[in-house]
Amino acid sequence: MNLFEGLEQFGLKAQEMSNLFEDEKKNVTSVDGNKEAAEEIPTEDAFLLEKGIRCAVCDKGFKTKMIKNGRIKRLEPDADLRPRFQYIDTLKYDVSSCPNCGYTAMNRYFDHLSSVQVKLIKEQICANFKPTGKEEPAVYDYDTAIGRYKLALYTTMVKKGKTSEKAYTCLKIAWLYRGKAENLDAKDQANAAAIKECKTQEEMFYAQAYEGFMKAVSSEMFPMCGMDQNTVDYILAYMSAHFKRYDVASKCIANILQSPSAQNKTKERARDLKEKIIAEIKKGK
Numbered sequence: 001m002n003l004f005e006g007l008e009q010f011g012l013k014a015q016e017m018s019n020l021f022e023d024e025k026k027n028v029t030s031v032d033g034n035k036e037a038a039e040e041i042p043t044e045d046a047f048l049l050e051k052g053i054r055c056a057v058c059d060k061g062f063k064t065k066m067i068k069n070g071r072i073k074r075l076e077p078d079a080d081l082r083p084r085f086q087y088i089d090t091l092k093y094d095v096s097s098c099p100n101c102g103y104t105a106m107n108r109y110f111d112h113l114s115s116v117q118v119k120l121i122k123e124q125i126c127a128n129f130k131p132t133g134k135e136e137p138a139v140y141d142y143d144t145a146i147g148r149y150k151l152a153l154y155t156t157m158v159k160k161g162k163t164s165e166k167a168y169t170c171l172k173i174a175w176l177y178r179g180k181a182e183n184l185d186a187k188d189q190a191n192a193a194a195i196k197e198c199k200t201q202e203e204m205f206y207a208q209a210y211e212g213f214m215k216a217v218s219s220e221m222f223p224m225c226g227m228d229q230n231t232v233d234y235i236l237a238y239m240s241a242h243f244k245r246y247d248v249a250s251k252c253i254a255n256i257l258q259s260p261s262a263q264n265k266t267k268e269r270a271r272d273l274k275e276k277i278i279a280e281i282k283k284g285k
């Protein structure tokens with residue numbers, strides 16, 4: 001398994017890595033994809049703006065795409081809280097990548113680097129980074145977005161970032177593969193192999209995210225990646241059920257149902273999940 005397949009295009013060689021959360025040392029990669037074009041439906045660029053930011057590593061300014069938050073309409077999330085919006089998959093745009101030196105991170109982490117981390121990134125990323133030479137597209141297809149996230153994941157390993165940051169990046173990559181698969185017409189037989197590959201990749205990154213979050217909750221404080229404990233408990237409950245770890249799922253659900261700070265909506269979701277798990281267990285007997 002190579003989570004970082006495709007990073008060669010950035011001049012970065014990702015060595016084989018078996019355990020993302022082993023602590024220290026690791027790697028990354030990426031590519032490009034498909035465009036949705038439909039009459040009457042606004043394209044994603046209608047919801048994007050270019051914002052100038054300064055690189056926290058090389059100090060050069062560059063433009064990055066941001067979401068016009070006032071313009072997007074939130075839809076009901078997936079059962080594992082993957083966010084959904086009308087006409088745009090905002091997840092694609094949550095990474096900033098310096099075109100000069102290669103430093104890449106999810107936006108919430110981009111400016112937060114210690115001097116030691118800057119040094120590590122300069123030595124292991126900037127020294128080898130080569131720009132792809134491709135022109136910056138107006139919108140990102142899924143492969144482009146996934147490539148940027150893999151570069152962010154690799155950078156997180158290089159800078160010895162928190163377990164939760166690695167886990168969250170893996171979760172978002174899994175969600176992007178889900179989005180990519182949804183975007184392919186399942187009725188067209190020509191897409192069958194590509195959809196299957198998306199599922200495989202989604203599962204692989206989902207498993208990494210699960211392992212990482214399980215580790216993070218025992219070693220880090222909340223909020224985690226901007227999420228409160230109830231939200232992380234819910235995501236972990238869902239993922240535990242997905243991986244048939246029903247004991248862990250039940251514990252997480254109990255935490256939520258007993259939490260005085262959990263919102264009604266979260267408790268409702270937790271109860272629904274509990275029902276589903278009970279049904280699954282009965283079916284398996």
Ligand SMILES: [Zn+2]
Nearest residue numbers: 055058098101
């Ligand atoms: Zn830079």
